[in-house]
Amino acid sequence: MEVFAFSLFNGILYGMLLFMLASGLTLIFSMMGVLNFAHASFFMLGAYLAYQISAYVGFWPGLVVAPLIVGVIGAAVERWGLRPVHKFGHVAELLFTFGLAFVIEEVVQLIWGKVPMPYDIPASMNFAAFSWQGLDYSAYRLFMLVISVAIFAALFLFIAKTRIGLIIQAALTQPNIVSALGHDVPRIFMWTFGFGCALAGLAGVIGGNVLGTEPAMAITLGPIVFVVIVIGGLGSLWGALVAALFIGIVDNLAISYDLSFYPLFAVFGVERDVTGIMQDLVRLTTASIAPVLPYFLLVLILIVRPRGLFGTRDV
Amino acid sequence: MGKLKLAVGVAGALAVGVASLSALAAENIRIGLIEPLSGPIxxxxxxALDNFNHAADRVNARGGVLGGRKLEIIGLDNAMKAEKTTEQLKKAVDMGLSYVIQGVGSNHALNIIKFLDKHNKRNPGKEIVFLNHSAVTTAFTNELCSFWHFRFDANVDMKVAALVTQISRDPGVEKLYLLNQNYAYGKSFQAAANKLLKERATDVELVGDELIVPFGKVLDFTPYIAKIKASGADTVLTGNWGPDLHRFVKGAVDSGLGATFYTVYGGIPSSIGGYGDAGKKVNLKQVTEMHENQDGLPEDLRDYMKSYIEAYESTWYPDRYRWLIEQLAAAIDAAGTADPIPVAGKLEGMTFPGPLGEVKMRADDHQMQMPLVVSTLTSDVPKHLIYKGKDFGIGFKTDGVVERADTTLPTSCQMDRPG
Incomplete structure (x- = not known):
């Protein structure tokens, strides 16, 4: 039971990190209908900027300034990049962000080079806040949890409870009417995209020092954030939260309990010390495939419920 | 009139002959280096291009080979994609190269070995020799061995043998946990470790043996670290590299795991940047053919290291690259030609005064036999690792040298030789 509770706790910590990574992506999708393939690249940009700023003036200014810079870059990208291709439909937007991802990655590598940056968690929070099962949990990990929860709460209130949130939502489905009511729809989209990118930047500032600030970070993180929002339901904030937590907890349980798949094969009379193609299958355990379980789940969800757990429209 | 024409003709022919002879003498010996020169890694x-250029420059500065011909390294970008490696090999063939160097990624090395086995059989007189600087899959010098392939790095089994030998000498190791990446390299590391631990470190208890999904798929190492903690392990033996190692080490330091890490690639400059602050707190060991704080390094090597840091503002790290170029140059001189088959013949069995003692290219399987050194990452050393002008504030301190006899392992190679 202790192991279960411990895994659950670690799963929640990891899940909230995933949620934070995916929050900007789900925001942009739910508000604008744009699937931003460059999301992980904005995350990368945020991490590198945060590293650079923290090298001069420390972590806290970076926490504010880096997301702002990424947000402004995001808004500029929307204004001069995404808006002109908007009229060609969602495929054009998708391809634009797909290309943008490579551009950002290459620019980051041009500026900062191709080796990992020593971006560290701030010394002020680099102490063990508490221990459980012999493992220390730094104050920084709790800080990450708090920020993730705060992002969720702020987004939820912003979208559902504020006037501007309602206008943005309306602008997605009824742009002409919103426009006729005197709102500048393109401008709303520009700031929404910028805000979503700023969230990616914020995740970069907070996650970059834990996950590593290195050239391959966008490539390795890109897929998992898509899995989170597709399982949760494209554009659903609740869905992203539930999916992220679910993935985090499943991952931890699969690794801690490390169940063997052998009993499944034993039913068919396969010996444990079989050789040949079956050899690797018999030795499979849940721990050895834990990080790919979300992708299985993704395929399963797309077959059974294409709109995801909480989605309102199909993928 | 007839005589004059003939004389002019002969003189002309002679002139052309002399001209082409001198052109031949001056012509560079071009060596292709197939590596990722673009993309994330x-x-x-x-x-590697910098490293080999420097090694070639040193040979050229003292007069080159064959009485004045220069070695020239040509970078061929494979962007870490298998199809591009093949493309660049074809380009090497078109350029008429006789030597290619590669080492990053065993899958690419295998690609090259298979390509050259076919190409060299079908195109006599246009053979290409493959000089492997870092692709460590043991099979390349066992069941997959080829006459056209020479490996200058210790293979996985040799590196594991050195690590396990040092572990057996380390009184702090009682309970050991194995964690590796689930692909060809990680699995061969795991297999070699299991075998050699039983042979060489009988009083060490193996308390865990884990494979993880490789290449940055694991974002959070907490559950693995929790398992290591629960197992009571005091030492982790891992072949991990890249983010799979950085996040593991960072997570372990952050969680106060306190275990010692025995690694293969833990000390490469890009790793040290990847750990950040955790690099100064972790007790991490690496196995290499050399490090700059090792006592008794030969004079010419120390001079070489000095010239490298002056030229590139980086610490000289992979000394095997220097041996590769030096041995190639010596083999060309010994053969009296740059033709690949006689040069390959001279490389077989060739020795070189390495940093820790003599190294030898074993003729049976074309695997370099060498002593290896296990060292600890620490700030308490005279020379810190410098990379592109940046001082990391940490360097390496020797734990122990594992002699060539202890890293020499039997081979199953049955080599097909040309002719």
Missing amino acids: AAIGSE
């Missing part, structure tokens, strides 16, 4: 490929 271009850092490794472009650094």
Whole structure:
């Protein structure tokens, strides 16, 4: 039971990190209908900027300034990049962000080079806040949890409870009417995209020092954030939260309990010390495939419920 | 009139002959270096290009080979994609190269070995020899061995043998946990460790043996670290590299795991940047053919290291690259020609005064036999690792040298030789 509770706790910590990574992506999708393939690249940009700023003036200014810079870059990208291709439909937007991802990655590598940056968690929070099962949990990990929860709460209130949130939502489905009511729809989209990118930047500032600030970070993180929002339901904030937590907890349980798949094969009379193609299958355990379980789940969800757990429209 | 024409003709022919002879003498011996020079891991490929350029420059500065011909390294970018490696090999063939160097990624090395086995059989007189600087899959010098392939790095089994030998000498190791990446390299590391631990470190208890999904798929190492903690392990033996190692080490330091890490690639400059602050707190060991704080390094090597840091503002790290170029140059001189088959013949069995003692290219399987050194990452050393002008504040301190006799392992190679 202790192991279960411990895994659950670690799963929640990891899940909230995933949620934070995916929050900007789900925001942009739910508000604008744009699937931003460059999301992980904005995350990368945020991490590198945060590293650079923290090298001069420390972590806290970076926490504010880096997301702002990424947000402004995001808004500029929307204004001069995404808006002109908007009229060609969602495929054009998708391809634009797909290309943008490579551009950002290459620019980051041009500026900062191709080796990992020593971006560290701030010394002020680099102490063990508490221990459980012999493992220390730094104050920084709790800080990450708090920020993730705060992002969720702020987004939820912003979208559902504020006037501007309602206008943005309306602008997605009824742009002409919103426009006729005197709102500048393109401008709303520009700031929404910028805000979503700023969230990616914020995740970069907070996650970059834990996950590593290195050239391959966008490539390795890109897929998992898509899995989170597709399982949760494209554009659903609740869905992203539930999916992220679910993935985090499943991952931890699969690794801690490390169940063997052998009993499944034993039913068919396969010996444990079989050789040949079956050899690797018999030795499979849940721990050895834990990080790919979300992708299985993704395929399963797309077959059974294409709109995801909480989605309102199909993928 | 007839006589004059003939004389002019002869003189002309002679002139052309002399001209082409001198052209031949001056012609560079071009060596292709197939590595990722673009893309996310271009850092490794472009650094290898710097390393080999410097090694070739040193040979050229003292007069080159064959009485004045220069070695020229030509970078061929494979962007870490298998199809591009093949493309660049074809380009090497078109350019008429006789030597290619590669080492980043065993899958690419295998690609090259298979390509050359076919190409060299079908195109006599246009053979290409493959000089492997870092692709460590043991099979390349066992069941997959080829006459056209020479490996200058210790293979996985040799590196594991050195690590396990040092572990058996380390009184702090009682309970050991194995964690590796689930692909060809990680699995061969795991197999070699299991075998050699039983042979060489009988009083060490193996308390865990884990494979993880490789290449940055694991974002959070907490559950693995929790398992290591629960197992009571005091030492982790891992072949991990890249983010799979950085996040593991960072997570372990952050969680106060306190275990010692025995690694293969823990000390490469890009790793040290990846750990950040955790690099100063972790007790981490690496196995290499050399490090700059090792006592008794030969004079010419110390001079070489000095010239490298002056030229590139980086610490000289992979000394095997220097041996590769030096041995190639010596083999060309010994053969009296740059033709690949006689040069390959001279490389077989060739020795070189390495940093820790003599190294030898074993003729049976073309695997370099060498002593290896296990060292600890620490700030308490005279020379810190410097990379592109940046001082990391940490360097390496020797734990122990594992002699050539202890890293020499039997081979199952049955080599097909040309002719």
